[in-house]
Each structure stands twice: as structure tokens, then as C-alpha cells.
Amino acid sequence: MMRPWLDHYEEGVPRDCVPTNDTLPDLLRRSAEAFPERTALSFIGAATSYRELWQDVQRFAAGLQKIGVQPGERVSLMLPNSPQFVVAFFGTLLAGATVVNTSPLYVPTELEHQLQDSGSETLILLDAFYPRYQQIAARVPVQRVIVTGIQDALPFPKNVLYPLKARREGSWVNVKAGGSVYSFRGLLKGQAPAPQAVTLRPDDVALLQYTGGTTGVPKGAMLTHRNLVANAEQCRAWMTDLKPGQEVTLAAIPFFHVYGMTVGMNLSMLTGATLVLVPNARDIKMVLGQIQASGATLFPGVPTLYNAINNHPDTPNFDLTTIRACISGSAPLPLETARRFRQITGGANLVEGYGLTESSPVTHVNPIFGDQREGSIGLPIPGVDALVAGEDGNPLPSGEIGELWVSGPNIMRGYWERPDETAKVLREAHGQTWLLTGDMAVMDDDGYFRIVDRKKDLIIAGGHNIYPREVEEVLYAHPAVLEAAAVGLPDPYRGETVHAVVALKPGMTATEAEIIAHCRANLSPYKAPRSVEFRAELPKSAALKVLRRQLAEEARAALKPA
Template sequence: MTQPALSQPWLAHYEAGVPHTFRPSGLTLPQLLERTAQKYPDRVALSFVGATTSYRDLWQQVQRFASGLQKMGVQPGDRVSIMLPNTPQFVVAFYGTLLAGAVAVNTSPMYTPSELEHQLQDSGSETLVIFDSFYPRYAEIQSRVNVRRVLVTGVQDALSFPKNLLYPVKAKREGTWVNVPFGERVLSMRKVIASQTPTPQPVTLNADDVALLQYTGGTTGVPKGAMLTHGNLVSNCEQARCWMTDLREGQETTLASIPFFHVYGMTVAMNLSVLIGATIVLIPNPRDLPMTLKAVQQTRATLFPAVPTLYNAINNHPDTPKYDLTSIRACISGSAPLLIETARKFREITNGANLVEGYGLTEASPCTHTNPIYGEQREGSIGIPFPGVHAIVVGDDGQMVAPGEVGELWIAGPMIMKGYWQKPDETAKTLVQAHGLTWLMTGDMATMDPDGYFRIVDRKKDLIIAGGFNIYPREVEEALISHPAVLEAAAVGLPDAYRGESVHAVVALKPGATATEGDIIAHCREILSAYKVPRSVEFRAELPKTAAMKILRRQLAQEARDAQKAKSA
């Protein structure tokens, strides 16, 4: 069947200055940082609890770290897992890994030992960069993974004198200090950097080389590593730069509270800031709202990318009125739907900061759509595609549907992943060729209006998004099923005014077995990261199923939502 020609009605709604065509620079990520370090050497690149690092010093540390990795035997293409919060060490480890020719693997600091084990094994990482406070989790599984070298760092390594000396004393007094068994295979990241010269061996890198494995459930719910290339990640930064027409190079300050191990934080808070020579204000714990509020006032942050949960928390925190947040000019909210009231109230307390909703996926590096910063913003819409992004809505027959009709959202552009790490079958289910382009089948059901504004109306996948984090029901269900009293289980998302969604478990117990809601939740806490643990548990004699014996998760979700509404009525 002949496909109709592609149209781009959204171009008419681009703001003045936003280009209608887009050509990637072809730079790699290390080249991005090197260029900025040459252009703004004395500009503060990183600000962390009062300590600052210039772009010149950051680039030197990155070079020293790359030299250290190479001397340890890290080869081009090797995977280096980075398990760090938003600290200067994350930026150094990420760019240093890439400069050495290796592939970074973003690793959540919230992982349990079993989750960490799976990712280390699946990625084949032989090098791990980890915070000292997380080390005990690695120690539990070290005999079962193929990690050959561990580089350990901590908060104290990023602090200025005398805080760097006082922090260990404070941690020991509070009982949070971890004694790391340093030795031949467990090294201090700080000492490795200090012992090297900023002259790593040259490595030939191309825009098409894989830079990052970002783990995601993708469109099928099984965690796997999206292979994002240098070109993917740099292109997405450059697209965002095109979109934000009033960004002032070498003058902006980005509040980086969204974690860098999340691809949204990595792109819009870290890499975009490097692209424009912005100062990155590092917030290691986004839940520490007083620290976030204080940082905005002290640094006069101008850009604040985050998730709806954080904006909502700031809106409702009792300390918010004590701080001046009016320096914030622009915010793109991602990772979850932005409530209209959240956006309205945040604009009010910041005296007019432009908070707009965007959309993206890990497989797209991740940003693809957003509402215009100063142009027409349509409530409930994810906006219009970035420059260089093609987007269509496709029906079950593979043909584009008419404006206003529901279908699956497909996306194409230079930011689309190379594929899933060592999973060609999964890649083939997600990437498809049409119209001379490679399309990402998002799994999200959407509509496009005649003007080119898109709306997400449903999810083909049963992904739960809580506080901006993706939760895959299968992972939760496997934890539930591992409880000795549980026969079968389903995990669904319930609307949550604060988190966006919360996990609700529906379980059927084995004949004669007993368990309470508290028992089930406590069991899940031992297996899952805190944000994945069910907040509520519903018990049933049996779960509804299809004729093929597949549990009707969507029916359960709807029934749970109906019960929630009835209870609150």
C-alpha cells in the first residue's frame, strides 16, 4: 500500500529563530566539552556545595581520568558502569570514560544488589565507578560478576577545604561512614586522577560510535540497554539549543537536581549545559528540597529542567516562600505528564518562569516534543516536534491516521538509538523502516491535531511512571510472586497527586496461605528499589484472565482506579 507523503504542520508554530531544518554538528561528546573548555576556560563549570570547578580544570580532570582508565587496561568499546549521584565525579567519570574510547553505562544509585548484578552482567562491564556509601551493595554480589576494577569516590572528594576533612568525621559520628577495602582491584578515584597526566592516548571516535548504554524497559517491558551514540546525544542537545532561542552562551546557570543517571537529566541538565558553557549547580539528592531552594537563591539559577513531582513538591513546600526563585527563566518538564495546576502555580511562585511540558523516550536520547517556550502552549499537549524530528501517528494497519484519530506515535530523527544492546530481536520489534527513515515505534497511543500538536492518550505498554522514574510491572510482579504465599500477581499504576502514579499490587494467595499488606510490601522492599515498591496491596481470590490465561492487567488497573475514585468521592 502506498504511504502518503510526510507533512510537518507544526513548522507554522515554531517561534521566531527556531530553524525549520536541522543538521547535526557531528561532534562527539568529548569534543563538545573540549570546545567549551577552550571557549570559556575560566567559566565555572560545576558548583557543588560551595566548591567550584572551572571548565579548564574539568577538562583536565577528564583527561587525567581517561589516562587512568587506559593504564588500567580499559580498551575502546569496553563498558564502564557509573553508579554515582549528581556530583562533580559523575561528570568527570562520564566524559573521561568516553574520552578513553569506552562506553558509559548509567547505573542507578538506587539499585538493589540483585538489580546491580543484572546490569553489570548484561552490559559486560569490567569497570565500576561507585560512591563509597553504595559499596556494600556491590560487595554482596562481587563474586558473581566479572568486574575487574572498582574506582571508589565519595562526597568528601568533591568538597573544598576544610569541609573535605570534616565530612568523614561527621559521617563516622552519624554512623554512615563505609570502610572501603582499598587494594589492587579497589582504587580511589581521587588518587587515580591525581596520579595521572592530562595526556590520554588518542582514540578515534565517530558520531556513530556508541557512547552510552541506558537501561530501559523500552516498549516491551524487559529491561535492556538502549545503545545511544555520540551523535544521538549531541544531536539532542543541539536540538534543544535550537528550541530555546534566548539561551545566553557562557552566561546561564542550570540547576541540576534531576539525576544524570536518568537520560533526561543527562541530556538537558548536563550535556546541554556543557554545549552552551553554562554553570551546572549539582544537587545530589533531589528530595532535599531545602537544599534545592537554597541553591536557586544562592546561585541565581536560570534554567531548571525537572520532573512534575519536583515542581509540585516545591509548589507545596512550607519553606518555598522564604526563597527568591525569580531568577528561573525556563523549565522543560519531562518524564511524566505535567498537571495544569502544577505548571500554573510554579509560574506564580517564580514570577513567570516558562514551565512547559515535553515528551521523550530513552530510545530517543530522550527529547522529541515540547511546547514552545514563549509561543502557543496547548494545555494537555506534549507540544510539537523538535527541529529535525519527524513524527507520525500510525494505525494498526501500519498506515498514518487522519488528524485527531488515535494511533501509535512513531518518531524518526538523528537522536534515535542505534538499537538494544545484544538484543537484535527486541531492536527489530522497535525500529522500523518507512518513508526512507528509521522510525522508533514508541508504544504510546497519541493523536495529532491539524496544527501538529500531539497528545498522548494512552500507553500501549503498561509502564508506570512514579516521580519521573519508569517502573516496569513485570519487575514488580516478579518480586511479588517470589513471596512464598503469593500465587499470582499484577502491578498497576494508580493516579497519585504527588508522584504522578504509585504502584498498586493485586495478588491472589496460594490455597491455605496467609499474608498481610504489610508482609507483601516488606518483602518487596528487600528486592526492589524504594520507588518500585507497591504503596498498596489488594487481595483477590483469583485474578481475571484472557482465554489464553493472560492476566488482564488493564482491567485490574481500571477497577483499582474506579475503587480509588469511589473511595475519595
């Protein structure tokens, strides 16, 4: 097949990326051997070297084995970005088990579904989340719970002061070890440094990563060691100026989200970077402070995070000029957000990328230093094939809109115990296995791809196809708009009509008429919103992705009484 994007790779990017046979623990072990005294983890004043981290991972794996965790078992992690997450993640894999990433934002019913669906027999969680687990404990297969607290990772005297502060605020949860409940710290410190040897194979399932559930019940994507290692290696190949053992990664995007895990944690472990752990990405002042204090050079993020930094009143008080490269994923990057962030940081290379849970996740990125095309998700990264397919599954020529298909070593094995759902998205064609993304895209003559929108988010008004992203780009260009989403509402005449939901910048004002007039001046009449809803903020996922589907459901529900 034709691959026009290869001619537009910047100098130093390989034309292909053949994955190694390494497993995920191998990435950490190799960096511990190469950079033993380099700081691997920086967490609110506490520093852990690569040598110490590898030792902790081995001890934790031995601890899991001691309490009965067997190879192939599922171990759920319900933790924020913290040293405990990194230790538990690699320790679980070293013991031969499979990690199940679990959002700390889950309510009891969501947690119950995931624990039941994955068959997790072990749950590792923060003490503050324990009451949620207690509500559903009798209905899930969990046999052992390992509990930790933020204070376990803090240096003295913060480890003493934190519980006192939590008690004053009424947020302290005291969980006593005993029976099937274990202390993370006790499990870690009470073990010999080496676990029993377990044979790990690259094609073993390393992770069950649950999709967001916007198209139905969440499904667990089975990602193997090879999938996840390959994607970290592909991202490494794309970043031509990355210096092993010298980079500092600001890890604000949660690791329980596959994007934060791959581009934040795994890429850092592969390259011996210092990982600066931010437990709460919504605390923008903490994010700013950590960038300045650490001299962060790499800052993977999402558009809402960059947008929040652009508009935070304290941003001018911090030095963000050490940032060299930022890959924005998880959601479309508004052009205005990218331009403003580059100004604030003195030219940081903020480029849009693209990926899916099922692809580990990265498949496309704009060149970091080469030809960055605004509004584009960039080029397929080394080792990834991509095409725009018509309804018959055949490739469409450049310039035509169809469904984006991707193929490569980073594509999942399938959905956990969902062969019917797997068959809907994995297809053998043109001599390869393809993942059908469900995203409508177009490729130009040079091999740059642009996402038009989700198939399921398409708004059809009066027979016209309207893609929400195009409307949102115009909304974001309004000087008073901080966040925006466009959704379709039922209309008796047009079938659907465009409804805008916006949050305004602090201190700014705008009326519905002004927003609509702005859109009509920059869009074809049929694309402009017919109504505008103002909110203090837009709902977001744990990875700070605006929940457009939720907004659509709420807007439609509000129409029913009328």
C-alpha cells in the same frame, strides 16, 4: 510527509537540525576553549572552572588507560550528581570506552543483572554503595573498581567534616584501595594531563542507557555520540534566548537518567553553562537553596519535583524568580502543577516536553515563549519527524488516536545484544527508520501532539477505553491531593474498574467518598474511580517518576485474598 508543526515554531527556531560530527568530549573541549575561567561545576561550595574540568577529564582518561581500560569496553557509573560523575562520564568517553549509566538505588540483584548484561569490566561508584557490590562481586565480570566519596569533591573544611558526620550517623564506609580497587582521587591526581589519543567516531556507541524495566527485563539502549550530541543540539536550537557562557542550570534530575544527562549535563557542556549539582533531588529545601544561591536560569525537572516545590512549606522563603525556562519531562505534567509553579516563580516558562530513553531522549517540547498548549507535549523539535500510526502502520489524520512513531538523528542504534527486542520497536517505513514509542497519541491540525496514555496502561472498563492520565488530571485538581495515580483493577462485570491512589497535602484531609464525588463531577461516569487508596507518598523511580505499574501490581495483589 506533511509537517504542520513547522508553521508553529517560534521565531528563531530552525526548521531542521542537521547534527554535527562532534563527539561528546568535543562539547566540553570547545566550551573549555571558549570559556576557560567560567565556572563549569558548582557543588556545595566547591567551584570548578571549564579549564580545570577539561584537565581533570583528560587526567581521568589517562588514569583509566593506565589501569587497563580498552576502547569499546563498558564502564559502569554508579554515582549521584557530583563532579565525579561529570569527570568519569567524559573521561570514560575520551578513553574510547562506553558508559553504562547505573542507578545508585539499585539493590544487589538489579546491579548484578546490569553488570552481567552489559559485560562491564570497570565499575566506578560511591563508597557508600560498595557493600552492595561486594554481595555480587563474585558473579559479575567486573575486573576493576574505582571508588570515590562525596568528600573528594568538597572544599576545606567540608571535606574533613563530612566523614566525621558520616561516622556519627553510622553511614561511613571505609574502602581501602589495593588490588583491583582504585581510589578515584588517586587515579585522577597521579596522571599526566593528556591521555593516549583514541579515534572517536560519531557513530560509536557512547552510552548504554537501561530502560526502566516496566515492560519486562531492563534492556540497554545503545546511544551513539551522534545521537546524544544531536539531541543536545536540538534542545539548544529550541531555546532561542539561551546565552552561551551565561546560563546557570540547576541539575537536580539525576544524570544517570537520560533526561537529566541530556537536558542537564550535555546541554550545559554544549553552551558553557554553569552546572549546579544537586546530589539528592528529594531534599527540596536544598533544591530551593541552590536555586536562590546560584541564581539558576534553567531548571529541567519532572512533575513530582515541581509539585513538591509548589507544596513545600519553605518555598515562600526563597527567591525563585531568576528561573527563566523549565522543560518538564519523564511523566505527564498536570495542568494545576504547571499553573501553580508559574505563579510561585513569577512567570517562569514551565512547559511540557516528551521523550524516551531510546530517543536520547527529547522528541517534543512546547514552545518556550510561543503558543504553549496545556495538556500537549508540544511540537516535534527540529530534526524530528513524528506521526500517529494506525494498526496497519499508516499515518492517521489529525484528531484520531494511534501509536506515536518518531524518527530523527537522536534515535538509538538498538538494544544491546537484543536484536529480537530491537526489531519490535525500530521499523523501516515511509523511507525512514521509526521508533515505535508504545504511547497512544493524537495530533491536532497545527501539529501539536497530546499523549493519551501508554498502550499497556490503558484501562478497559465495560468496553470503554479509559486513559489513566485523564483521570489523574482530575485527581490533581482536587485541593487536598498532592500526588495521584489511576490504575485498573480486575472487575468480574466490567472487566476492569478504575482505582485511584492518592497522597494528600500536609495538613489536608479528604475521604474516599469526597474524592470519588469530585471525579464524578468532572468525568464521565465510567471514567470515575470506584475506589480510592490513601498513601503517605507514592513510590517513585530514581528520576522521581511515579511508578504507576508498581501501584497497579500492589493493588491487584491486595485483592487476591478476597
